[in-house]
Amino acid sequence: MEADFAVIGGGLVGLSVALGLLNAGQKVVVIDGAESDPKASRGNFGLIWLQGKGVSQPRYARWSKESADLWVGFARDLSDITGVDLGLRQEGGLDLHFSDDSLEFAISENEAIQAKLGADYPFEVLGPDALRSEEPEVGPKVAGAVLHPGDGHADPLALLTALAKAVSLKGGQILAGAPVVGVAPRDGGFSLTCEDGSQVRTARVVLAAGLGAIKLGPSLGFCAPLKPERGQVLITEKMPPLLRRPSLIARQVHAGGIQIGATNEDVGMSRSVTFEGVAKLAADAVDAYPALARAQLLRAWGALRVMSPDGLPIYQESDEFPGAFMVSCHSGVTLAAVHAMRLPSWILKQADAPDLGVFGDDRFAA
Numbered sequence: 001m002e003a004d005f006a007v008i009g010g011g012l013v014g015l016s017v018a019l020g021l022l023n024a025g026q027k028v029v030v031i032d033g034a035e036s037d038p039k040a041s042r043g044n045f046g047l048i049w050l051q052g053k054g055v056s057q058p059r060y061a062r063w064s065k066e067s068a069d070l071w072v073g074f075a076r077d078l079s080d081i082t083g084v085d086l087g088l089r090q091e092g093g094l095d096l097h098f099s100d101d102s103l104e105f106a107i108s109e110n111e112a113i114q115a116k117l118g119a120d121y122p123f124e125v126l127g128p129d130a131l132r133s134e135e136p137e138v139g140p141k142v143a144g145a146v147l148h149p150g151d152g153h154a155d156p157l158a159l160l161t162a163l164a165k166a167v168s169l170k171g172g173q174i175l176a177g178a179p180v181v182g183v184a185p186r187d188g189g190f191s192l193t194c195e196d197g198s199q200v201r202t203a204r205v206v207l208a209a210g211l212g213a214i215k216l217g218p219s220l221g222f223c224a225p226l227k228p229e230r231g232q233v234l235i236t237e238k239m240p241p242l243l244r245r246p247s248l249i250a251r252q253v254h255a256g257g258i259q260i261g262a263t264n265e266d267v268g269m270s271r272s273v274t275f276e277g278v279a280k281l282a283a284d285a286v287d288a289y290p291a292l293a294r295a296q297l298l299r300a301w302g303a304l305r306v307m308s309p310d311g312l313p314i315y316q317e318s319d320e321f322p323g324a325f326m327v328s329c330h331s332g333v334t335l336a337a338v339h340a341m342r343l344p345s346w347i348l349k350q351a352d353a354p355d356l357g358v359f360g361d362d363r364f365a366a
Contacts, residue, residue, distance in 0.1 A: 001173070003029040006192055006202035008180050008216065011041035012156065012332035013339060014208035015163035020344035021206075022170040029200055030172060031192065033179040033212060040210050041332055043271075043303020044156035045233060045261045046253070047246060048334050051095050051123070051148045055109050058116040059358045060312050063338060065120055066354075068150045070337035075154065081169060084162035086154045087254035093151025094126075094135060094247040096142050096288050103144045110146055123148045135244055139290040145247075153246040155254060156333055163336075175200075180209075183219055185321050204323040206347065210306045211269075213328055221320030223364045226328060228269055228304040231262035232277040234285075236295040249288045258295060260285045271302040305330045309364060315346065316361035326361055 007018045010032025018030045033039075048068055054061025068090070075088045097103035107125055114121045124147045131145050132138050138145075167174060175194070182193040189203040207213050207220060217224025238256030246252075250260045263277045278300050286293045306328055308314055313329035325347055329335055338354075346353040 001029060001199070002201045003027045003173075004202070005029075005204050005206060006031060006190070006200050007206045007208055008192070009033070009208035009210060009212065010164070010174060010176065011039060011208070011210060012044070012160060012163065012336055013210070013327055013329060014206070015160070015167055016332075016336045016339035017206055017208055017327055017343055017347075018167050018172055019163060019170065020340040021347070022167060022172050023340075024344045024348060028167070028172045029202070030167060030174045031178050031180055031194065031200065032174065032176045033209065034177055034195075037179070037212065040303055040306055040330075041156060041160050043231065043233065043301055044333055045231070045259065046153045046156045046251065046333055047093065047248075048090060048152045048154060049093060049331070050121070050150050050334075051093065051146060052106070052109050052113075053331075054113050054116075056310070057312055057358060058113070061113050061117055061121065063313075063354070063356075064331070064334055065117070065150065066342065067335050067338035068152075070341055071152070074337040074341060078159075078162045078166055082162045082165040084158055084165065085254070086158050086162060088152065088154045089246075089254070090150070090152030092147050092149045092245050093153070094131075094245050095146040095148075096138070096247050096249055097144055098141055098287065100143050103146075106146050110148075137242055137289045137291050139287060141287045147245075151246070153251050154333060159333065159336065179212075180216060183216060183324075189323065190321075204325070204347075206325045206327055208327045210328070211304060213326060217326060220324040220326070221318040222316060222326045222361045224326065224328075224361065225309055225364045227266075227307050227309075229307045229330075230265040230267050230270060230302050231305055232265075232273055232281060232300060232302045233259060233261035234278060234281055234300045235259050235298055236292070237298055239295060242291060243289065247288070250285050250292070257298070258285075258292060260292075269304065271304060273300045273302050277302075313359050314361045315343070315356040315359045319362070
């Protein structure tokens with residue numbers, strides 16, 4: 001099999017990039033791993049989130065904002081192509097706080113970002129009365145919240161389905177259950193060997209394999225200093241409309257269930273659900289929204305985020321093997337729009353390519 005681009009990784013990041021390359025006229029094959037691989041896209045909380053992103057790096061704040069601004073058109077186009085409803089609601093998001101000190105710290109972080117982005121980063125601080133006017137189900141233990149109008153949420157599994165369908169409809173090929181075990185440069189490109197012995201010859205390659213890049217990255221000249229972070233998530237039975245806006249504690253999905261999450265745990269590659277994790281999530285959710293005390297939990301799961309040492313995305317063309325690109329982030333939903341609509345111009349070195357130099361993998365070389 002031959003292609004202009006082989007995208008290693010069939011999650012939200014890989015499929016978004018693949019769709020963008022197809023729209024740019026490239027011949028693309030997506031190579032997805034085994035079912036047993038830690039697939040972050042399948043356990044995603046589904047937020048399109050700007051708050052707090054870019055405190056230490058304003059370019060990340062701008063990149064996230066650019067994606068959030070593109071999301072409505074991105075979702076509309078995907079739905080028109082595939083017929084899949086992404087469940088998008090982008091009417092603002094709430095960062096809830098149980099203490100004045102915690103709220104003040106969040107305000108200071110948002111003010112720091114606003115000082116760098118100006119009017120492109122609006123936010124509003126809601127005291128208890130204003131908050132409950134906006135979100136009547138918020139309980140008395142919540143001291144206040146920060147409201148950002150650009151935040152929202154979507155159904156990550158619907159997004160994953162729509163992206164895969166769109167890639168196929170646009171002429172891309174998806175090889176499922178075919179883990180890449182080797183990548184070797186060849187004249188004019190690369191040769192990829194899959195676990196079943198099949199090979200893909202490609203002019204260029206995009207490594208978007210999440211935690212799989214830890215193993216494959218060095219063979220292409222990347223540092224790939226990624227690590228897993230477990231997030232446990234709960235979901236309730238379907239309920240009548242209860243939550244107007246998503247928060248970092250809970251969101252109501254378009255089918256009616258309440259998704260509660262998520263933990264941030266450094267436990268290696270374990271995706272187990274723990275009693276302690278589930279209990280803490282449930283307690284925080286009831287403290288934030290007392291009406292959830294009567295909700296029945298249907299299921300819980302653990303998934304692994306893909307984290308770089310500084311929490312920022314990685315976008316890098318290999319110095320050692322030109323034509324090999326690494327794309328990695330832990331915000332696959334938030335950044336899906338720019339990965340599909342803006343990142344391909346950077347990969348293809350077009351005149352309108354975004355400046356992503358601060359996100360290079362080489363920042364970890366030392």
